[in-house]
Amino acid sequence: MTISLHTRRICRGFTLVEMLVVITIIGILVALLLPAVQAAREAARRIQCSNNLRQMGLALHNYHDQYKVLPPAAVNSGFDGWSHRWTGRKTVLNHTGFALLLPQLEQGPTSVSWSPDSGRVASASNDQTVRIWEVSTGEQLMPPLRHSKAVRSVSWSPDGSRLASAGMDARISVWNATTGERLHSLRDTGTVACVDWSPNNQRLASASYGGWIKVWDAISGEQTLMLSGHDDMTRSVAWSPDGKKLVSASAGNRGVDHTIKIWDATTGYELERNRNAEGGADRH
Numbered sequence: 001m002t003i004s005l006h007t008r009r010i011c012r013g014f015t016l017v018e019m020l021v022v023i024t025i026i027g028i029l030v031a032l033l034l035p036a037v038q039a040a041r042e043a044a045r046r047i048q049c050s051n052n053l054r055q056m057g058l059a060l061h062n063y064h065d066q067y068k069v070l071p072p073a074a075v076n077s078g079f080d081g082w083s084h085r086w087t088g089r090k091t092v093l094n095h096t097g098f099a100l101l102l103p104q105l106e107q108g109p110t111s112v113s114w115s116p117d118s119g120r121v122a123s124a125s126n127d128q129t130v131r132i133w134e135v136s137t138g139e140q141l142m143p144p145l146r147h148s149k150a151v152r153s154v155s156w157s158p159d160g161s162r163l164a165s166a167g168m169d170a171r172i173s174v175w176n177a178t179t180g181e182r183l184h185s186l187r188d189t190g191t192v193a194c195v196d197w198s199p200n201n202q203r204l205a206s207a208s209y210g211g212w213i214k215v216w217d218a219i220s221g222e223q224t225l226m227l228s229g230h231d232d233m234t235r236s237v238a239w240s241p242d243g244k245k246l247v248s249a250s251a252g253n254r255g256v257d258h259t260i261k262i263w264d265a266t267t268g269y270e271l272e273r274n275r276n277a278e279g280g281a282d283r284h
Contacts, residue, residue: 065209071097111152114156119135119136122177130151132177145165154195157197158201162177170192172216188206192206203216204218205238207229211230215268234250245271247260261273
């Protein structure tokens, strides 16, 4: 007699006890993980807050380096709601002094310059970098060239082989525009607002917030001339096309010197002065 045995697979679900155990374990894991997640978020917020405070501190230092004073607590304040007094100002803005820090907090470009062949653009930025871009593709050609503080000016040499950049670290850097190698680091006495190449690629002119205008040998890195400059911040300087003269402009926050001056680039003598704010001219 043959007996055939058939095995039958029995499928059953979770029991109530097993389900409660699984739910309990998941709840314990969530309870353990939530504090860790919250702690990570708090740490990220704390780091972000610290970075924001650090940026504000750097902006205050940069503002002081530029204007030699700290920003005021308020700008053109008007009605005082506490003491019910009127300041008597004609223009009431009631702006906080932090509004004056906005240019120092920007991370965007502060200066741009074309290469002589129009194929590349160099940009200087408040994030302490100089970047070189390919115009046709929009791609950055090399890692950023770095200063230790915000960069205010960048300029290509007329032959396109070098870049000069300068800023709030009181240094003028000369770079190889192909490799990014720093060729010279010229030490100035304060924040440099503008730098410009001579037409023959041999000299650099720099204008500083201290009012000075200096001429440098771009090959040796030596300072060859220092002009008497302006009585306020010198904002800009440029060579004449023949390389024999320099023009500089001042527009400082003290309002004591709003002039444009023309200089002999060999002797350093002042040739002409135009008082820009008044529209008159004082010729020498």
